[in-house]
Amino acid sequence: MTPPVYESSDAFVLGLDAQDPLRPFRDEFLHVASASGAPAVYLAGNSLGIQPRKARKYVQMEMEDWERLGVEGHVHGRHPWLPYHELLTDQVARVVGAQPLEVVVMNTLSVNLHLMMVSFYRPTRERFKILIEGGAFPSDQYAVASQARFHGYDPKEAIIRLEPREGEDTLRPEDILEAVERHGKEVALVMMGSVNYLTGQAFDLRAITRVAHAQGCKVGFDLAHGAGNLKLSLHDDGPDFAVWCSYKYLNGGPGSLGGVFVHERHARSPELPRFEGWWGHNKATRFEMGPTFDPLPGAEGWQLSNPPIFQLAALRASLELFDKATMEALRAKSEKLTGFMEFLLDRLPAGFVTITTPRDPKQRGAQLSLRFKGEPRRLLQRLSTAGIICDFREPDIIRAAPAPLYNTYLDVFRFVKALEAHALE
CATH class of the missing domain: 3.40.640.10 (Type I PLP-dependent aspartate aminotransferase-like (Major domain))
Incomplete structure (x- = not known):
């Protein structure tokens, strides 16, 4: 299979999301709010997934x-x-x-x-x-x-x-x-x-x-x-x-x-x-x-x-x-989402981040484990302030996992753009 060809531009990202057949599923979830009140970029579904809209209705029933x-x-x-x-x-x-x-x-x-x-x-x-x-x-x-x-x-x-x-x-x-x-x-x-x-x-x-x-x-x-x-x-x-x-x-x-x-x-x-x-x-x-x-x-x-x-x-x-989504379709989108994140991370300044997760899509799921130059906890806090939620695991790993049911290519783009801003300071 020929690997996807990615670009780092607003138009390309918006095009990916517009063509995503699983895009409607995002609306089936209640999204965690950032400090501004807007939906956060939530990349912690490998730790705790967000709430489906119907969960409250079903429990209430x-x-x-x-x-x-x-x-x-x-x-x-x-x-x-x-x-x-x-x-x-x-x-x-x-x-x-x-x-x-x-x-x-x-x-x-x-x-x-x-x-x-x-x-x-x-x-x-x-x-x-x-x-x-x-x-x-x-x-x-x-x-x-x-x-x-x-x-x-x-x-x-x-x-x-x-x-x-x-x-x-x-x-x-x-x-x-x-x-x-x-x-x-x-x-x-x-x-x-x-x-x-x-x-x-x-x-x-x-x-x-x-x-x-x-x-x-x-x-x-x-x-x-x-x-x-x-x-x-x-x-x-x-x-x-x-x-x-x-x-x-x-x-x-x-x-x-x-x-x-x-x-x-x-x-x-x-x-x-x-x-x-x-x-x-x-x-x-x-x-x-x-x-x-x-x-x-x-x-x-x-x-x-x-x-x-x-x-x-x-x-x-x-x-x-x-x-409704099927695991086959979810896995296909997941590989593209994670591959897009990998592509964008590789464009950051040399030495700023190391991806410790295997590069082979067959040897990984949605999560990329990242080791950053500097203090990762400080970076994690900065991401949180910017409305981006990941998590930290000892000794020095930030984990980011775009979940295909509710994450978008724009989520991934915003995440890496925030990293880039930090790297260039």
């Missing part, structure tokens, strides 16, 4: 049914609460490239990760190690270390951390696969992110899964920065499980519910160890209140408790937009 019906809302509400989570199943399955049987919206990411490791981290004397990215999100690192300790292993011996080569910021894909092959016979679980939170590097889930399974390892992925960002194909790629949150690219709101993928081949495996709860029990007999757990087939069988309806309602408002 359930508030009204609670007021009007009380407990009867479970069966007589406009969207009955007992099966409410099923309204999201097909939509989220399409977002992550799964079959509906393989996904469920429940809990939060780290809770789900622990629940999955109960089933899929089954260490033995010969095979007890967990392989992760050295720079994985801290919660993932805490989770795998605590699981190793729970099973009686010293994390220093049980955790294999993949680190970039000296002087490099990201992992080379071939080094990941080589490490899996080299350590595979002692690894019980390969547990990696789909996109690294700090570097923005996206990993080849299919290749990692293939090599790890060939070595006899179980495979799981944290899709916190992948769901709603990359065009995923979990069913075809074949990992054993995946988990994600929904408050970043999926715009579910602060602390919103997470999701779980369990591959179809495990759908009817009641012998898999798991923590059991009544919401994962056979729906046909759930209210008979019997003493023996009868798990639902698929990912639903890992549910513990009935879910919070208001959070589901808010997330439903966003997933409807993903369904």
Whole structure:
């Protein structure tokens, strides 16, 4: 595919936005205001997405049914609460490239990760190690270390951390696969992110899964920065499980519910160890209140408790937009948006900024991680004053992520123009 040809001019940027087939989706969101009252340039959707317009309406609808019906809302509400989570199943399955049987919206990411490791981290004397990215999100690192300790292993011996080569910021894909092959016979679980939170590097889930399974390892992925960002194909790629949150690219709101993928081949495996709860029990007999757990087939069988309806309602408002836009179209725009940002950043004065995210679009999502000459926190504050919202991650990275559902090419242009003004002072 021929790479896009970009220009740095007002007319070119306005032309890109005018021709953007996804442009109407921007109006489906409530935009964060800058100090002037105008919509801010919001490039922090990799941390917390903005609010869909219908989220308030959908939550209010359930508030009204609670007021009007009380407990009867479970069966007589406009969207009955007992099966409410099923309204999201097909939509989220399409977002992550799964079959509906393989996904469920429940809990939060780290809770789900622990629940999955109960089933899929089954260490033995010969095979007890967990392989992760050295720079994985801290919660993932805490989770795998605590699981190793729970099973009686010293994390220093049980955790294999993949680190970039000296002087490099990201992992080379071939080094990941080589490490899996080299350590595979002692690894019980390969547990990696789909996109690294700090570097923005996206990993080849299919290749990692293939090599790890060939070595006899179980495979799981944290899709916190992948769901709603990359065009995923979990069913075809074949990992054993995946988990994600929904408050970043999926715009579910602060602390919103997470999701779980369990591959179809495990759908009817009641012998898999798991923590059991009544919401994962056979729906046909759930209210008979019997003493023996009868798990639902698929990912639903890992549910513990009935879910919070208001959070589901808010997330439903966003997933409807993903369904209309399609991940294929969103990913195509995302590559162009991020490529345009890269093009503009490369035109800034030499030495002012370094892009630490891979240049290859196949190895990144929407986020570019940027290292600036000087004090990044001061620059971040200056951007905020100018109505531009990014975020900072230790030790020295500013992350900027144009989300294709609501960001424009003009947003990207304004962001880099503000950087240029700072660089030329």
